[in-house]
Amino acid sequence: MNFIKKFNLINLIIMTSKEIRQAFLDYFESKQHKIVSSAPMVVKGDPTLMFTNAGMNQFKDIFLELRQPDAKRVADSQKCLRVSGKHNDLEEVGKDTYHHTMFEMLGNWSFGDYFKAEAIEWGWEFLTEIMKLDKNRLYATVFEGDIADNLEKDTEAENFWKKYLPEDRILNGSKKDNFWEMGETGPCGPCSEIHIDLRTQEERLKISGRELVNKDHPLVIEIWNLVFIQFNRKQSGELEQLPKKHVDTGMGFERLCMAVQGKFSNYDTDVFQPIICKIAELSGFKYGVSDEVDIAMRVIADHFRTIAFSIADGQLPANEKAGYVIRRILRRAVRYAFTFLEQKTSFLHKLLPVLIEVMGEQYPEITLQQQLITKVIEEEELSFLNTLDTGIHLLNNAIEILIAEKENVLDGKLAFTLYDSFGFPPDLTELILSEKGFMLDKKGFDEHMNVQKDRSRNTIKQETDEWINVYDDDIEEFVGYDRTEARVRISRYRKAKVRGKDEYHIVFNLTPFYAESGGQVGDTGYFEADGEKIEIFDTQKEHNQIVHVTKKIPGNINLEFRAVVNSKKQKLTAANHSATHLLHFVLRKVIGEHVEQKGSLVDSEKLRFDFAHYQKLTVQQIKEVENLVNGLIRLNIPLSEFRNIPINEAKDMGAMALFGEKYGDTVRVIRFGESVELCGGIHVNATGEIGMFKIISESAIAAGIRRIEAITAFEIENYINDLENTIDSIKNVLKVPDKIAQKVEKLVEENKTLKKQVELMQKEKIKFIKQDLKANIQEVNGMNVIIAKLDAPNADFLKQISFDLKGEVSNLFLTFAAELNGKAFLSVMLGNELVEKGMNANTIIREIAKEIQGGGGGQPFYATAGGKNPKGIEAALKKCLEIIS
RNA sequence: GGGGGAUUAGCUCAGUUGGCUAGAGCGUUUGACUGGCAGUCAAAAGGUCAUCGGUUCGAUUCCGAUAUUCUCCA
Numbered sequence: 001m002n003f004i005k006k007f008n009l010i011n012l013i014i015m016t017s018k019e020i021r022q023a024f025l026d027y028f029e030s031k032q033h034k035i036v037s038s039a040p041m042v043v044k045g046d047p048t049l050m051f052t053n054a055g056m057n058q059f060k061d062i063f064l065e066l067r068q069p070d071a072k073r074v075a076d077s078q079k080c081l082r083v084s085g086k087h088n089d090l091e092e093v094g095k096d097t098y099h100h101t102m103f104e105m106l107g108n109w110s111f112g113d114y115f116k117a118e119a120i121e122w123g124w125e126f127l128t129e130i131m132k133l134d135k136n137r138l139y140a141t142v143f144e145g146d147i148a149d150n151l152e153k154d155t156e157a158e159n160f161w162k163k164y165l166p167e168d169r170i171l172n173g174s175k176k177d178n179f180w181e182m183g184e185t186g187p188c189g190p191c192s193e194i195h196i197d198l199r200t201q202e203e204r205l206k207i208s209g210r211e212l213v214n215k216d217h218p219l220v221i222e223i224w225n226l227v228f229i230q231f232n233r234k235q236s237g238e239l240e241q242l243p244k245k246h247v248d249t250g251m252g253f254e255r256l257c258m259a260v261q262g263k264f265s266n267y268d269t270d271v272f273q274p275i276i277c278k279i280a281e282l283s284g285f286k287y288g289v290s291d292e293v294d295i296a297m298r299v300i301a302d303h304f305r306t307i308a309f310s311i312a313d314g315q316l317p318a319n320e321k322a323g324y325v326i327r328r329i330l331r332r333a334v335r336y337a338f339t340f341l342e343q344k345t346s347f348l349h350k351l352l353p354v355l356i357e358v359m360g361e362q363y364p365e366i367t368l369q370q371q372l373i374t375k376v377i378e379e380e381e382l383s384f385l386n387t388l389d390t391g392i393h394l395l396n397n398a399i400e401i402l403i404a405e406k407e408n409v410l411d412g413k414l415a416f417t418l419y420d421s422f423g424f425p426p427d428l429t430e431l432i433l434s435e436k437g438f439m440l441d442k443k444g445f446d447e448h449m450n451v452q453k454d455r456s457r458n459t460i461k462q463e464t465d466e467w468i469n470v471y472d473d474d475i476e477e478f479v480g481y482d483r484t485e486a487r488v489r490i491s492r493y494r495k496a497k498v499r500g501k502d503e504y505h506i507v508f509n510l511t512p513f514y515a516e517s518g519g520q521v522g523d524t525g526y527f528e529a530d531g532e533k534i535e536i537f538d539t540q541k542e543h544n545q546i547v548h549v550t551k552k553i554p555g556n557i558n559l560e561f562r563a564v565v566n567s568k569k570q571k572l573t574a575a576n577h578s579a580t581h582l583l584h585f586v587l588r589k590v591i592g593e594h595v596e597q598k599g600s601l602v603d604s605e606k607l608r609f610d611f612a613h614y615q616k617l618t619v620q621q622i623k624e625v626e627n628l629v630n631g632l633i634r635l636n637i638p639l640s641e642f643r644n645i646p647i648n649e650a651k652d653m654g655a656m657a658l659f660g661e662k663y664g665d666t667v668r669v670i671r672f673g674e675s676v677e678l679c680g681g682i683h684v685n686a687t688g689e690i691g692m693f694k695i696i697s698e699s700a701i702a703a704g705i706r707r708i709e710a711i712t713a714f715e716i717e718n719y720i721n722d723l724e725n726t727i728d729s730i731k732n733v734l735k736v737p738d739k740i741a742q743k744v745e746k747l748v749e750e751n752k753t754l755k756k757q758v759e760l761m762q763k764e765k766i767k768f769i770k771q772d773l774k775a776n777i778q779e780v781n782g783m784n785v786i787i788a789k790l791d792a793p794n795a796d797f798l799k800q801i802s803f804d805l806k807g808e809v810s811n812l813f814l815t816f817a818a819e820l821n822g823k824a825f826l827s828v829m830l831g832n833e834l835v836e837k838g839m840n841a842n843t844i845i846r847e848i849a850k851e852i853q854g855g856g857g858g859q860p861f862y863a864t865a866g867g868k869n870p871k872g873i874e875a876a877l878k879k880c881l882e883i884i885s
Numbered sequence: 886g887g888g889g890g891a892u893u894a895g896c897u898c899a900g901u902u903g904g905c906u907a908g909a910g911c912g913u914u915u916g917a918c919u920g921g922c923a924g925u926c927a928a929a930a931g932g933u934c935a936u937c938g939g940u941u942c943g944a945u946u947c948c949g950a951u952a953u954u955c956u957c958c959a
Contacts, residue, residue, distance in 0.1 A: 319956070421888095456957095796906080824942095857904080
């Protein structure tokens with residue numbers, strides 16, 4: 001009760017968004033909930049999901065009973081992104097006042113603990129007592145039942161609501177609105193939504209809020225969804241009761257702020273207003289004057305949050321997958337700024353300081369990475385503005401053609417090409433067209449779009465069958481830190497079809513196989529029993545399970561198997577992984593503490609390390625990094641491994657925690673001397689095992705991000721052997737024992753002068769030949785005729801002479817013949833005077849080429865032909881003379 | 886994962902029934918004009934037309950593969 005009083009006082013003045021968020025967390029903490037931090041918005045390790053799109057994502061494996069919860073009651077504020085898949089709000093953003101790409105979801109959870117009664121009671125209490133929302137404006141919906149699923153109405157929830165709400169404010173909801181399912185299969189159950197009517201008194205008198213619930217009214221909105229997970233839907237479609245029932249709730253933070261602060265739009269709350277004010281200030285436009293400008297500002301404010309947080313979570317704009325989604329959002333924002341706020345140059349990045357003011361406290365990652373976020377956004381803006389330029393250029397060309405052809409509709413295919421190949425937004429195409437009085441064939445555009453979509457959909461088909469349980473075992477243990485082989489049993493398996501090929505996914509009760517994560521690739525190896533040996537060619541993680549990928553399943557799946565990791569390969573991978581830690585550590589020493597890991601890939605052949613840094617590393621810096629890492633290797637520092645230590649303890653040890661990474665309560669720490677990192681990977685026992693470290697390349701992969709690729713151990717031996725071989729073969733060719741560079745330099749120099757000499761000599765030769773030819777000009781019918789067979793090194797040589805003579809001899813008729821590589825070659829050159837009279841080298845060459853069994857052609861004044869009969873050359877030349885005589 | 890496009894001088898780009906011995910602008914160098922800055926004019930240098938293979942008398946152009954890169958769909 002004290003708790004409620006405390007907030008009553010605060011609520012006398014309007015609560016800020018920061019206070020509202022904190023009040024939620026404090027309230028549920030007072031109800032024995034454990035407050036956890038937001039998972040990163042960008043999802044790693046779940047192939048079905050690119051972004052966190054609901055508060056429950058990070059607890060998915062608990063609902064699937066693949067992980068034991070470490071607290072039965074949990075609450076948090078989760079960063080969410082809805083831009084793809086089932087929930088795609090991207091196109092809605094800005095047009096209305098309450099859709100967002102990124103938003104915060106406040107949620108409380110019960111894992112087999114409390115159920116409907118408490119969830120409803122606390123939901124009600126929080127909204128009415130703490131947030132002080134008007135009880136008369138609240139509505140609840142309950143699931144009305146469904147005949148197809150043989151489900152009855154959720155009278156349980158209805159009865160609890162009756163304690164707080166009059167019956168006419170409790171509404172029935174359909175399966176679509178009030179039955180929540182995680183996917184086609186899996187945990188599901190009825191839900192109960194709380195809606196609020198935020199309209200003016202006057203409006204409310206005209207029409208009852210009851211009529212507007214779930215009718216997409218901007219001010220009669222759902223603010224909290226209480227999901228009661230009590231069933232599991234099997235692949236057959238059948239529902240079965242879950243032994244443990246869960247509560248999963250989600251409340252849109254921005255909507256709550258709107259309700260509490262008495263605004264009519266999410267964008268009018270203090271979550272967005274500072275950003276919108278800044279946009280207005282920078283662009284010179286005013287918010288609230290025209291619809292177009294308002295929409296643009298809302299789009300920009302919304303999208304900017306998304307982009308900034310994604311980058312902070314480590315997801316940079318890119319041209320595929322999640323990075324591509326981010327790029328598209330950024331471009332959408334730029335496009336609105338470009339068209340409606342007349343921003344022809346980059347400006348989004350200037351909004352970051354304001355965003356940090358609003359959200360930096362709750363989410364420190366954006367503050368800490370300010371410089372990087374700014375730089376990346378600016379670079380992206382500039383590159384898109386460039387794409388727009390190109391697109392406008394191409395579109396203008398197309399419009400000129402339309403004008404020339406007196407058309408007024410632009411072909412949909414062309415607009416689609418503009419979009420598909422050049423990234424030019426179709427709505428911008430339409431806008432530019434309409435400004436100039438043209439129309440777009442929208443239907444044609446959509447048709448092409450659909451063709452592309454179908455094509456993509458058809459190729460994606462990756463089907464997985466349902467898991468088949470073989471052997472019951474709750475916990476799948478990873479024993480690979482200590483062993484590379486183990487006696488295992490199959491707990492479950494399934495068949496999958498990937499690119500038309502069958503493969504099997506197998507889960508063991510325990511396993512020495514490391515699943516791909518943290519940049520380290522999955523182990524390979526085999527498992528065997530009863531004389532049957534099956535190769536494991538990859539190991540992946542799915543919902544915390546370690547999935548072994550094979551081409552077949554054993555004949556008898558109930559045996560105990562010997563599972564063996566390819567340890568040679570694993571050792572090499574481990575060397576690269578440990579070297580990555582040393583590299584990270586040394587980079588921070590050499591170029592500064594701002595070096596932040598942005599990505600990493602470790603396999604048996606190489607290591608790749610991406611990190612935040614703004615300039616190219618100098619040659620000296622690279623050498624220094626290599627020297628220091630190699631120094632640490634030679635010190636042969638033993639590995640200190642700490643499993644299951646609390647995260648705070650790890651931080652005290654100086655572990656470099658990665659921002660945007662989500663960690664459980666306990667972590668594993670890997671330490672080599674001063675290098676301390678949180679890491680789940682496989683490492684060497686002492687740094688000496690790495691052998692040696694060599695940087696192979698250093699490059700930029702995005703604004704502010706650089707990539708180092710390096711090799712260790714055996715790979716360096718290969719590398720050195722290759723180098724040696726190359727040098728040896730060069731020495732052999734040059735016939736020198738050393739000072740190769742000097743010798744090569746000399747050769748290049750010589751080559752250059754020789755080339756010049758040859759050129760000169762050829763010119764001399766040409767001059768000589770020309771003189772000779774000119775002396776033997778025959779006059780035939782007023783033409784200066786030269787017909788000759790020459791020795792020539794190549795066709796260009798004859799071409800050169802032909803063009804020269806054309807400039808020197810008037811009324812020229814010139815035919816050359818030569819034998820090149822055993823084939824016959826002919827050319828005919830005519831002076832301009834003859835061409836003007838109607839002669840054509842083309843027709844002449846075709847006629848005479850018959851003699852050499854060949855064909856040819858060219859322009860009216862110069863034509864060439866080739867044939868396989870050199871013996872016909874004399875006849876061809878003779879024929880040539882006949883033609884003109 | 887699947888589709889489309891691009892790669893031509895240091896930079897930005899032109900270059901269609903395959904043939905004009907590859908062009909423009911900017912930049913670079915040189916020269917002239919001017920007292921200097923700057924500029925104007927003139928000239929020159931600079932290209933394995935991404936790489937490899939194929940078709941052809943002939944390929945920057947057509948075809949195939951590779952590399953790099955952009956872009957769209959999923």
